[in-house]
Amino acid sequence: MSLDQLRQLWLGAEARLDQAAMQRVAESAAAIERIVAGGETVYGVNTGFGLLANTRIPDDRLAELQTNLILSHSAGLGDPFPRHITRLMIVLKLLGLGRGHSGIRPLVIEALQRLLDADAMPLIPSQGSVGASGDLAPLAHLIAALMGYGRIDVAGDVTPAQAALQKLGLMPLQLGPKEGLALINGTQASAALALDALFQGERVFAAAVAAGALSVDALKGSAKPFDARLSALRGQPGQIRVAEAIADLLSGSEILTSHIACSRVQDPYSFRCQPQVMGAALDLLENAARTLTIEAAAVTDNPIVFADDDTANSGG
Template sequence: MTDKGAFTLSPGHLTLDDLRTVWQGDQALQLDPGCAEAIDRSAETVATVLREGRTVYGVNTGFGVLAKTSIPNDQVSELQRRLVLSHSSGVGAPLSNAVVRLILLLKVNALARGFSGIRREVIDRLIALFNARAYPVIPAKGSVGASGDLAPLAHLSSALLGVGEISLDGRVMAASEALDALDIAPVDLDAKEGLALLNGTQVSTALALEGLFRTERLFDSALVAGAMSVDAALGSDTPFDPRIHELRGQPGQIEVAAQLRRLLAGSEIRGSHLECDRVQDPYSLRCQPQVMGAALDIIGQAAQTLTREANAVSDNPLVFSDSGEILSGGNFHAEPVAFAADMLALAIAEIGALSERRVALLTDAAMSSLPAFLVAEPGLNSGFMIAHVTAAALASENKGLAHPASVDSLPTSANQEDHVSMATHAARRLSDMVENSAHVVAIELLAAAQGLDLRQPLVSSPELKKHLQLIRKSVPFLDNDRQMGKDIVSIQILILSGDFCL
């Protein structure tokens, strides 16, 4: 960070914390001046190809299956413009400003590494949009995640031409109007620049990063809910003994067990039944370290993959100025992102599935030793009966959404692009899944809070009391039936805002 609060980007060196900060903030962006030479040399290498009359894919040829069609030098700029316009064929609701902000950052980060053959002035235009909080309107659907995120990145790029729409100051307007208001001149693209802007995995990566960051908040909230449920159901903390988990050696499992021990430490409720005759708790209570620990491990693996991808050069062809070569490859294929997104989908679905099972346990008087459906006068009151039904519906929905997107492929571009990753869809569905599981965990937090209140005068641990107080600031104890939908939403908002983060 600089004294003025701007984030100074050293291309290729973004950390996960940097990405998280940009996703949830609105600080200004500036490039490390040290990257200027590499950018300029890369652009000059492309210019040299044209001067020497060499034929190079993406510089003076058509694209995809039309790669054998040569384009005269005096039409190269028009070729790039038409490429951007023709590829702006996305549909669906627009991506959020937070995601577009990440996309802009990732695109600048990749282009500024100096392997894309694009001029500094084009990169500067992207930074100008970022700093003005002028977010190109990008339809969410239309990318298969190979040859890059072509359609969505074309909508991003068309804004630089003054075409399409931009969201500025909370209002969607014509891109030309927004650029005029910001005194930013539309750009005239040179050779390869349109292709450099369109190729790349920045959209799928940004969507997956948002899914990752929201999953982190969901995960912490589910640990809190699970610990509260252990206490509310008079469960044992013996299964969280560190000796058990050291013998298996799975790092996520060891970490989750430690967190559960910390959350439950000092509970009066736990102390009240140390000598009870219950031998073992149901799996949804005692196997939390094994299930949630496995989820934590794959969340960590996904985070590593996405951090690498955020720093990757993923357009095509790539310009190697040291040798003067322009090499065509396939870094735009987003299979790493697709796999990371599919791993996150598994974690999100299992977090919700385990939470739903604990809600079922708490509402079953035979299992929890609490009043049926956690309410006085069951029969007259239905209590948490249908809240559990909602949790079951959402957990089931997520099971379908968790099917791996990466195993699907449909050939495109006249079979030139014959295997694709579907990474963009894989990443985009993560937010829907997090919303579902966050509602499930919200229901569990409410049910567990109800159970803890019903255990009074015994009180839970100091840590869990803090979380119980947070819940009760938003939602009162359920003494008689009322509409619960708003209660659930209130706690879900706290979850996704990070209020239960550990």
């Protein structure tokens, strides 16, 4: 998943897992079935959580275990996330689950996909999440809505979750072994918020570069500080690119040529040092972009399921 693809998803582009991803999901779910049938003890599948990790749960209560996990973590506070944040959360969740290492059934993917297709966004409180395993509370509220708890905004019409599910032709989700844990373990809420900040930051940055060039031109400043040779000697990638961008914007300016022979020695710092300042900001934006591009499609579940040898390993 490229940064540009993530940007398009942020803007509302359609998202759907392909058949290869759905096949991986099905194989992962089958591996969990075999693990449970074989009697192996696996954290979060047939054990308790946290301090109860060494407590074995009977097979006939595994679904109840997952249901209780979701409901007990649906403890967020505050105003709901904006719709576009919730939508991006769902998309990112699908990306991670589609890697096929979480042990959930395809029908769970289909339920999440139905929310996207119908523009149905669960109301997810924006405050109250903390946990080493990820965004437990926000993701719990997301899944609780599919189970019939909470409220869902269907294209602007906020209704109780059960009524919304009925309108969408969905039965309340009944979780299987590990599914609750797989669905709330993850960083999709944090990643959605971070990507939103990144993409808005990109827009602000582009506007700042344009405003900087306009300011130089309006105040009859010099284009000499944006000479590519100066930035090349400094060697900072962001500075080089910003200097090039401002030079391009000033190229052909009639105002600039009107005072080319003036006696001013140099412009104030705030004008001539724009590449250094904004270049540092660009470097930070690009570093954030690299990190988030990796995180967006990462498998942030625990334990991780490997269907090729029917193992579930805890590593997070």
